[in-house]
Amino acid sequence: MEKRVRFKSAWLPWALIAPQMAIVLVFFFWPAAQALYQSVLQQDAFGTSIEYVGALNFQRLWDDASYLETFKITAFFSAVVALGGIALSLLLAVFSDRIARGATFYRTLLILPYAVAPAVVGVLWIFLFAPPMGVVSYALQSLGLEWDHLLNPDHAIALIIMAAIWKQVSYNFLFFVAGLQSIPKSLIEAAAIDGARPWRRFWTIQFPLLSPTTFFLLVINVVYAFFDTFAIIDATTHGGPGKSTATLVYKVYYDGFKALDMGGSAAQSVVLMVIVIALTVVQFRYVEKKVQY
Amino acid sequence: MKFKPYALASGVLALALSGNAHAQVEIQWWHAMGGALGEWVNDLAKDFNASQKDYKIVPTFKGTYDESMTAAIAAFRAGNAPHILQVFEVGTATMMASKGAIVPVGQVMTEGGQKFDPSVYVPAVAGYYTAPNGQMLSFPFNSSTTVFYYNKDAFKAAGLDTDKVPSTWPEVALAAAKLKASGHKCPFTTSWMSWTQLESFSTWHNTLFATQNNGFGGTSARLAFNSPLHLRHIENLANMAKQGLFVYKGRANAPDANFVSGECAMYTGSSGLYANLKRNAKFNYAISTLPYYPDVPGAPQNTVIGGASLWVMSGKKPAEYKGVAAFFNYLSKPEVAAASHQRTGYLPVTKASYELTEKSGFYKQNPGTDVAVTQMIRKTTEKSRGVRLGNFVQIRTIVDEELEQVWNGKKAPKEALETAIKRGNEQLERFEKAGKS
Numbered sequence: 001m002e003k004r005v006r007f008k009s010a011w012l013p014w015a016l017i018a019p020q021m022a023i024v025l026v027f028f029f030w031p032a033a034q035a036l037y038q039s040v041l042q043q044d045a046f047g048t049s050i051e052y053v054g055a056l057n058f059q060r061l062w063d064d065a066s067y068l069e070t071f072k073i074t075a076f077f078s079a080v081v082a083l084g085g086i087a088l089s090l091l092l093a094v095f096s097d098r099i100a101r102g103a104t105f106y107r108t109l110l111i112l113p114y115a116v117a118p119a120v121v122g123v124l125w126i127f128l129f130a131p132p133m134g135v136v137s138y139a140l141q142s143l144g145l146e147w148d149h150l151l152n153p154d155h156a157i158a159l160i161i162m163a164a165i166w167k168q169v170s171y172n173f174l175f176f177v178a179g180l181q182s183i184p185k186s187l188i189e190a191a192a193i194d195g196a197r198p199w200r201r202f203w204t205i206q207f208p209l210l211s212p213t214t215f216f217l218l219v220i221n222v223v224y225a226f227f228d229t230f231a232i233i234d235a236t237t238h239g240g241p242g243k244s245t246a247t248l249v250y251k252v253y254y255d256g257f258k259a260l261d262m263g264g265s266a267a268q269s270v271v272l273m274v275i276v277i278a279l280t281v282v283q284f285r286y287v288e289k290k291v292q293y
Numbered sequence: 294m295k296f297k298p299y300a301l302a303s304g305v306l307a308l309a310l311s312g313n314a315h316a317q318v319e320i321q322w323w324h325a326m327g328g329a330l331g332e333w334v335n336d337l338a339k340d341f342n343a344s345q346k347d348y349k350i351v352p353t354f355k356g357t358y359d360e361s362m363t364a365a366i367a368a369f370r371a372g373n374a375p376h377i378l379q380v381f382e383v384g385t386a387t388m389m390a391s392k393g394a395i396v397p398v399g400q401v402m403t404e405g406g407q408k409f410d411p412s413v414y415v416p417a418v419a420g421y422y423t424a425p426n427g428q429m430l431s432f433p434f435n436s437s438t439t440v441f442y443y444n445k446d447a448f449k450a451a452g453l454d455t456d457k458v459p460s461t462w463p464e465v466a467l468a469a470a471k472l473k474a475s476g477h478k479c480p481f482t483t484s485w486m487s488w489t490q491l492e493s494f495s496t497w498h499n500t501l502f503a504t505q506n507n508g509f510g511g512t513s514a515r516l517a518f519n520s521p522l523h524l525r526h527i528e529n530l531a532n533m534a535k536q537g538l539f540v541y542k543g544r545a546n547a548p549d550a551n552f553v554s555g556e557c558a559m560y561t562g563s564s565g566l567y568a569n570l571k572r573n574a575k576f577n578y579a580i581s582t583l584p585y586y587p588d589v590p591g592a593p594q595n596t597v598i599g600g601a602s603l604w605v606m607s608g609k610k611p612a613e614y615k616g617v618a619a620f621f622n623y624l625s626k627p628e629v630a631a632a633s634h635q636r637t638g639y640l641p642v643t644k645a646s647y648e649l650t651e652k653s654g655f656y657k658q659n660p661g662t663d664v665a666v667t668q669m670i671r672k673t674t675e676k677s678r679g680v681r682l683g684n685f686v687q688i689r690t691i692v693d694e695e696l697e698q699v700w701n702g703k704k705a706p707k708e709a710l711e712t713a714i715k716r717g718n719e720q721l722e723r724f725e726k727a728g729k730s
């Protein structure tokens with residue numbers, strides 16, 4: 001049986017999606033078109049002299065050996081942040097789902113970080129890890145580990161990964177909790193009566209039934225790691241030491257807003273846009289096949 | 294509380310009268326001074342507004358130097374730039390190249406009907422903001438330079454003579470070793486790596502940081518900080534880092550906090566740190582000149598300026614420019630400029646304000662506050678006039694990135710300096726090309 005609603009009017013459906021289309025046009029297509037346009041221009045900071053330079057800005061990226069290095073850092077950073085963030089929040093959600101008393105209290109606490117601005121997140125983590133006085137770095141020191149994210153690249157990347165995951169855990173957690181609650185209790189009870197242990201119930205019932213949520217979060221988290229993390233990096237490591245925490249989006253921000261190289265920055269955001277579009281297509285084309293709705 | 298009804302009433306009155314009485318001209322001033330310095334900027338505007346009736350300066354804090362510059366650029370593109378914009382010294386070449394966006398200060402002053410004599414300003418400061426044709430392009434507002442600070446209490450605890458300043462780099466290393474031996478965790482650190490350890494270091498030793506007289510000769514300048522002297526200094530610092538005598542504390546002025554909190558004992562940084570130090574340091578400190586290598590002929594010469602200047606943006610009404618000129622004239626008054634210098638630790642803007650400060654006995658009462666001035670007021674050479682390069686923000690970041698790999702032992706000093714020069718020169722080539730087109 002056909003479930004689809006059919007509109008008799010010709011204009012009504014268009015009118016109904018118009019607000020949404022307007023938002024997408026203004027907030028996505030227009031800036032994206034601007035980025036494309038600016039990426040073929042070279043201009044001074046104030047835009048008083050603008051020159052068409054074709055693919056020169058892209059050529060410069062291609063010739064820059066450190067740009068390739070930035071790709072590797074970004075790939076590593078994004079993979080760890082997206083997968084780590086999802087895994088951690090799934091774990092928290094499953095645990096909080098099993099709590100009988102005070103669940104709302106724990107959930108509220110877990111959702112709180114989402115209300116913190118990314119730059120503030122960066123500063124908070126800097127406080128914790130500032131050598132030698134930060135609470136965590138002090139504790140690490142007494143365990144014999146000299147924490148120094150200013151000079152040790154491994155420490156620096158670990159720091160921004162932790163901060164980025166911490167920021168996103170709440171968001172993921174919220175969706176997982178909702179997802180878990182929508183799984184009928186009867187299914188789990190039936191499995192329990194059949195003698196399935198919690199671990200098995202999770203893997204064979206809850207996890208597969210959560211797959212739409214997990215897939216959605218995968219897409220969102222990849223986009224988050226690629227685009228939304230520059231404020232954290234700017235507040236903690238500034239891309240250092242060397243270039244070891246300079247991700248693609250941080251470089252876009254730095255070249256555009258600090259170095260005032262609009263053309264170069266626009267070219268990089270076009271590259272970034274292409275990557276994220278490609279990744280999203282891959283996710284919908286291949287990963288989504290494993291999702292059961 | 295008492296003033297409020299009065300202020301309100303006068304506000305209403307002003308509104309009512311604004312139809313026929315001539316209204317105050319508002320002048321927007323975007324700046325990047327936070328904390329103690331932000332209060333200083335607000336006081337300047339308040340005092341100027343109280344001193345006359347025609348103009349009203351409205352200062353707005355727009356974040357850090359680069360944030361306020363970005364904000365002004367966005368505003369300019371949208372057609373509502375402020376009248377006055379504070380731009381840090383590394384943005385100078387960018388501003389100079391943006392010819393349509395700014396009005397030279399010399400022109401604003403003469404057209405605004407103010408008596409304007411560029412020779413009253415301290416040459417080493419004003420020279421930096423002057424075009425090759427002799428026209429002053431921006432108003433030297435808060436110029437700082439690099440100085441050396443040390444914590445007297447830490448010196449005492451380490452058994453060092455608190456009054457004997459380590460004035461050369463070998464002496465700094467010796468003092469650092471003693472501090473370390475006494476259990477000090479951070480004997481020496483620095484802020485603004487490129488500014489203090491390469492730019493000021495170069496002029497202090499009368500050596501070029503970049504060709505074409507550090508960029509003053511034209512945009513074909515290329516970086517030159519791979520001389521044996523530069524290499525020797527970076528190797529020296531790398532050795533100190535290895536022994537824990539020099540501890541790296543981050544980029545820009547982030548390490549200010551490490552000195553002000555007492556964590557680090559010796560420090561090279563901006564003379565503008567004085568206001569903060571005076572208010573927050575809980576230990577005895579002293580200010581001195583930058584260390585140098587005593588065997589280098591011509592050293593010590595003079596240091597380079599930092600800080601910022603005020604630029605006048607284009608496209609405003611003549612009456613508003615008149616107000617800007619009146620405000621700059623006010624800031625140049627000896628007593629105003631002297632008070633600013635004494636309050637902040639920034640350099641005196643005019644020679645008269647320096648003399649006034651000296652006469653008042655301020656330097657005697659606050660030992661060390663004259664260090665920045667004496668470092669700057671010397672006669673400069675072609676090599677030491679300052680460093681003015683295009684894409685300077687990127688070049689400083691490149692220096693940070695490369696030298697961080699020296700401090701963590703991943704790169705040899707020579708390799709790092711060569712790479713920094715190669716990468717920096719790409720920026721300079723690009724700036725040169727953009728200027729020609």
